[in-house]
Amino acid sequence: MKAFITFLELALILCTVHSTMASETGAGVMKNIKGPVFIERNKEIIPAKAGDRLFEKDVIVTGKGGSMGAILRDNSILSAGSNSRIVISEFVFEPAEKKLSGVVQIKRGTITYLTGLMAKLNSKAMRFMTPTAVCGIRGTHFAIKVEDE
Helix, strand or coil: CCCHHHHHHHHHHHHHHHHHHHCCCCCCCEEECCCCCCEEECCEEEEEECCCCEEECCEHHHHHHCCEEECCCCEEEEEECCCCCEEEEEEEHHHHCCCEEEEEEEEEEEEEEECCCCHHHCCCCCCEEEEEEEEEEEEEEEEEEEEEC
C-alpha cells in the first residue's frame, strides 16, 4: 500500500511538471551560436547553445565576436551580431485565438529580422523598440543597429 501511495505521488508530480512545461511553449529556439552568447533569465545567466528555447522576458546577450540566430514560433528569423543586447519583452503567437503580439527591445548592437506569420496575420502585431525609436513591422526583412551611448 505504501509503495502504491509513493507511486501515486510521483505520478502526480510528473503530471504537474508536464502540464507546466506544456503551457510554457516559449517564443522560439536558438539555432546558431557563434562565440560568447548568453541568455539572462530570472536573474540567471545561461551560456546559450543551439536548441535552447527562448521565452518572454529573456535577454539575449552576445559578447565580443559572438553572434546568434533564432527561429521564433511564427517562423520569423531573428539574428544578432557581436556585442548585442536584446530583450524579448513580449511574444504571444496563438493564431487560433487571434492573440498575436510581439515586442523586441534592442538595447545595443545589430539585429536582422525576417518576418514570419505574425506580421502576415496582423500587420500591427510585431514591434521593435530602440532607445530612441519604435519600428512597426509590416512584412519585410530589415536590420537595426543601436550604438552604445
